[in-house]
Structure formats: C-alpha cells, structure tokens
Amino acid sequence: MNRAKSLWISLAVQSAAFLYMAACVSLLWRNNLLLLGAMSAECVVALALWHDRLDLSFFLVIGLLGALAEALFVHSGVWQYANPTVLGIPVWFPVAFGTTGLIGGRMARTLAALWDLAGSST
Numbered sequence: 001m002n003r004a005k006s007l008w009i010s011l012a013v014q015s016a017a018f019l020y021m022a023a024c025v026s027l028l029w030r031n032n033l034l035l036l037g038a039m040s041a042e043c044v045v046a047l048a049l050w051h052d053r054l055d056l057s058f059f060l061v062i063g064l065l066g067a068l069a070e071a072l073f074v075h076s077g078v079w080q081y082a083n084p085t086v087l088g089i090p091v092w093f094p095v096a097f098g099t100t101g102l103i104g105g106r107m108a109r110t111l112a113a114l115w116d117l118a119g120s121s122t
Helices: 003-028 032-049 053-075 093-120
Strands: none
Touching: 003 032, 003 093, 032 053, 032 093, 053 093
C-alpha cells in the first residue's frame, strides 16, 4: 500500500476514534460509571494502537493538566458540570481528556505527514 493511502486510512481511524468519544460523552454523560467504562475501553484500544513515548506523553500530560485545569476552573466558579463526582468534575473526564490528547497528537502527526507528502510531490 502506498504511503498516502496508509496515511489517509490512519486519519480515518483517528477521526472515528474521536467521533466515538464525542458520541459517548454526548449520550452517556448522565451515567458517570458507564461513561468511565466506555472511555476506559476506548483508551485501552487507543493505547494498544498507539503507544510510543510521545503517545503516552500526550495521554498522561494532557489528561493530568486538563483535569487539574478543569478542577481549578470549577473551584473558581468559571463553570460547573451537571454531573460532577470528584473535585467538581466527572470521574471520566481525565481519561476522556487524555485520550483526546492522544488522538489529537496522532492526528497532528498524520496531517503533518500528509502535508509533507503533498509538498514533496509538487
């Protein structure tokens, strides 16, 4: 399979992973434990697919910083969650945010590779 086709397939898989996450949060936000299970399952699959040091760094750093920022914003009264569990945020939030960071990091690398490939073919 040529490189461009492989990159487009990767981008489609990454987009599907993001859409799955968005659908789960939109549909399951009222049930924190069910949503935590769905986010954890997606996280395990995503980490099975993408697990180099940069992927793990994106997951851990963005998950941690995102959760800390959200807890600070909620504590400061900037906004609130409809169904909080820990420190004013839902228990599934750090996993979802970290997985979003992982997927976003992968998408950025895939898009950069596609742009490089497009630039080298002109």
